[in-house]
Amino acid sequence: MNVLIIGSGGREHALAWKLANSALVDNLYYAPGNGGMQQIATCVSLNTDHHDDVVAFCREQKVGFVIVGPEAPLVAGLVDRLDREGIKAFGPSAKAAQLEGSKGFTKDLCAKYNIPTAAYGRFDNAAEAKAYLAQQSAPIVVKADGLAAGKGVIIAQTLDEAAQAIDDIFGGQFGDAGAELVIEEFLEGEEASFFVLTDGKNILPLATAQDHKRVGDGDTGLNTGGMGAYSPAPVMTDALCQQVIETIIQPTVDGMAAEGSPFKGVLYAGLMITSRGPELIEYNVRFGDPECQVLMMRMKSDLLPVLLATADGQLDSVDVRWDDRPALTVVMAANGYPGAYEKGTEIRNLGTAAKDDNVEIFHAGTKADDNKICATGGRVLNITALGQTVSEAQKNAYNALDLIDWPEGFCRRDIGWRAIQREQEQG
Ligand code: AMP
Numbered sequence: 001m002n003v004l005i006i007g008s009g010g011r012e013h014a015l016a017w018k019l020a021n022s023a024l025v026d027n028l029y030y031a032p033g034n035g036g037m038q039q040i041a042t043c044v045s046l047n048t049d050h051h052d053d054v055v056a057f058c059r060e061q062k063v064g065f066v067i068v069g070p071e072a073p074l075v076a077g078l079v080d081r082l083d084r085e086g087i088k089a090f091g092p093s094a095k096a097a098q099l100e101g102s103k104g105f106t107k108d109l110c111a112k113y114n115i116p117t118a119a120y121g122r123f124d125n126a127a128e129a130k131a132y133l134a135q136q137s138a139p140i141v142v143k144a145d146g147l148a149a150g151k152g153v154i155i156a157q158t159l160d161e162a163a164q165a166i167d168d169i170f171g172g173q174f175g176d177a178g179a180e181l182v183i184e185e186f187l188e189g190e191e192a193s194f195f196v197l198t199d200g201k202n203i204l205p206l207a208t209a210q211d212h213k214r215v216g217d218g219d220t221g222l223n224t225g226g227m228g229a230y231s232p233a234p235v236m237t238d239a240l241c242q243q244v245i246e247t248i249i250q251p252t253v254d255g256m257a258a259e260g261s262p263f264k265g266v267l268y269a270g271l272m273i274t275s276r277g278p279e280l281i282e283y284n285v286r287f288g289d290p291e292c293q294v295l296m297m298r299m300k301s302d303l304l305p306v307l308l309a310t311a312d313g314q315l316d317s318v319d320v321r322w323d324d325r326p327a328l329t330v331v332m333a334a335n336g337y338p339g340a341y342e343k344g345t346e347i348r349n350l351g352t353a354a355k356d357d358n359v360e361i362f363h364a365g366t367k368a369d370d371n372k373i374c375a376t377g378g379r380v381l382n383i384t385a386l387g388q389t390v391s392e393a394q395k396n397a398y399n400a401l402d403l404i405d406w407p408e409g410f411c412r413r414d415i416g417w418r419a420i421q422r423e424q425e426q427g
């Protein structure tokens, strides 16, 4: 079967790397892709916002399956269009993708189906939002309703800060994503991510992971797309996973079906483990980046049949085997990220760095030019490793990373600290 992957991040490189090992894949294409994917698949210069062009390419190259990596094309209805054309695709419909595309939509769904989440209010004007705010106490969280590339969430330490966030959002700071906003209770606890596949009816739990969203060591500095991750997340015991399925995932899948927009694809639940139990912070309707990199590193089964079964409504007929060892990934980003950064700097020594059998290097913002790899984005490389413990996976990842010659890049030095602290406490 010919397969097309849409996207260009470390997530899509990890998916391509996994699919490149599948005996069921004949030709693997990606659009727009990156320097690492160029080495294992065929790059297609398609503007994926132009659904006509994607359809035409699939017909020309007899693509039998399209895997959509990022949220934007899902929310824009690429999978609906492919469905109408009779081209099989992995990912939710635009309506179901509202679980990520509109925070207010998700909060209302949680309210209707009794899914535990922070108390909230949903507003389309500043006066009502501020009247609600006056009844609350700080810290409090203000969120632009729509897709804001991970930047639309403000954790306000005071009510004045929250009022400012309301003005900024309605003032156009996040464009159309800020036409509405959600104000919600600040949840305390440890964060974890839980990934499941669902075909609209059946649920196949995949794995847990923990991300590191802040740019600096010790979880300090600005929020980013994610500076590193590991899987599994030790905080998510089997009992807690079961509780999350029963109280959060199952009612969501059933609720979406009851609302007439069954969710098919990967459902990524961002959770807070609070003293009241696990609560939903938010849903994403795609694999996490960089969480996907650690999931693919641990997945032993062929990925293609599992994704096909999701699209075909046959998830009850497949199973996934996992490597018991934890995996950890460290993101290397261009100096300056998440602010302004230089592009076009050369990265050397990647081949040597990736020699350890326990290590894979997934590219994000890179380009291959005349046998040179150059940085083109903010998050650039994902140095991913397996180990017997999270401590060992961390050591393997940093040993490989330290062989990379890229003075214009940086990384966090403490990825995995929570799990490693637990390992040390348990001796
Ligand atoms: P999001 O972009 O929705 O993932 O939010 C970014 C980050 O903000 C999350 O990963 C949490 O760390 C934090 N956050 C969002 N909502 C809440 C909340 N209600 N309480 C505490 N932290 C939150």
Ligand code: GLY
Residues within 6 Å of the ligand: 211, 225, 226, 284, 287, 288, 289, 290, 291
């Ligand atoms: N790493 C966070 C995300 O993919 O949204």
